Amino acid sequence: MKIKLMMVAVSLISFSGTVAAFDLGKFLEDRVKEELNKDKTTQPVPAPTTSPTPAPAQSAAAAPPPAKQKIDTRQLGFALFGDYTLEEENRIGSQISGNLLGAVPLVRDDALQRYVNLVGNWVALQSGRQDVTWRFGVLDTEDINAFAAPGGYVFVTKGLYRLLNNEADLAGVLGHEIAHVTQKHHLKVLKQSSLIGALGQAASSKVQGSDPVVQNLIGNGAEIMARGLDKNAEYEADRVGLVYAARAGYTPWGLPGALQAMASLPAKDGRTGLLFKTHPHPADRLAALGEAVDGRLDDVRGKELADRFYRIR
């Protein structure tokens, strides 16, 4: 908490250095007032998919309501003081996921996709987060990676899926991604970056009212996947996700097994480029998990379910 506040403070300070005319004190005061009146000013944001027009590429981000200019300034409010609403979270997740699927589509194997959804939903049920609709997808690429987006979107690549040996491995990998959603890791990153972005807008007299909220916040949503999270968020997702899988009745050793499989890949394997850029090395993740787990799970039993694991072609 302290660290976060400090980061906000430093962001503000460093930013104000570049915008000399910007009155920080006045700005904060206005923001507090606005935050206190938030309930009165909050307006529902229309769901992105209700547009009746046949979808051009960016349809989910299209058709901002006229009141959007106000929301641009309200962004400062939740960036500094509050949280994203569930609806904002869903819109952000949809934008990121739609862009990710623009880079790589789903594997054309409905039985595989249904299987991953059945396993994923069961693991997600143990997370205690039931206010989102969980959606799981296997991406059609041999690259080895997995992704989560706010609002309950989880993806694994075909390349990663091939490294798995049983359902417990899958549950562990999905548990890690589910943990990113429950711990709101991406929203925390967006909160920090949108603070700076929104400050930029406040400082300039020109407000980009025609841009929809989500686009203002995150630009091309998939880019956050290329940047990745900080390593402590990844270690936390390992700890939390492993426990989700164990609570679902699987052996806790699925995620460690998948990490071992990644660790034993040749260093120059081209399929792990983005994964290793955005995550700590699997050896470091195993070591960190080992510190946290130690002997704590010695008595935990669970199933591997190798027999019903869906084998990919």
Place this chain on the structure above:
Amino acid sequence: MRNPLIPAAALVLCVTAASAFAAPGTVLRDEKLYSQPSSTSAVAGSAAKGASVNILTKQGGWLRVTAGKTTGWIRLLSVRAGEGGLGGAGLGDVVGAATTKSDPTRVVAVAGLRGFNDRRLNDESLKQAKFNAEEMARLDALKVTPGQAKSYASQSGLVAANVAALPKPKPEQSSSPWENN
């Protein structure tokens, strides 16, 4: 009594299925080697952080390894598989490239997957990606309800278990957020 062939066959299957584990590894923390895959079994020896081991097989949260002249069971999370030593961020390119034996068959296999229409997930493809509403609709159509998931879980006897959350690392182990960017 039990057919002695069954565990033997299971072991063979296990070794075959997890062929990645008939492989070199590195010990990640000072550890004991046990005579059985259980921390209540007799201690057969120890292995220091950084020591090389040969991984023989895997069973649950345990690996059977040979470390020097000792063979025993070590915790799965205390060893990394692979040839990158202790590993670590940034070491992959330098140490890994220098120490990883090249495996021509592997290179061919990976290259073979790279057809002209192969889709990559990297900085560039993510940057240029355009929202795909069709795939989003497909994703939505494939989702299942919590009820369906519960039913599928119970088909294989999966039962929700009480497992305590793992502790966060101690402050001195977690680095400053400033170092992460």
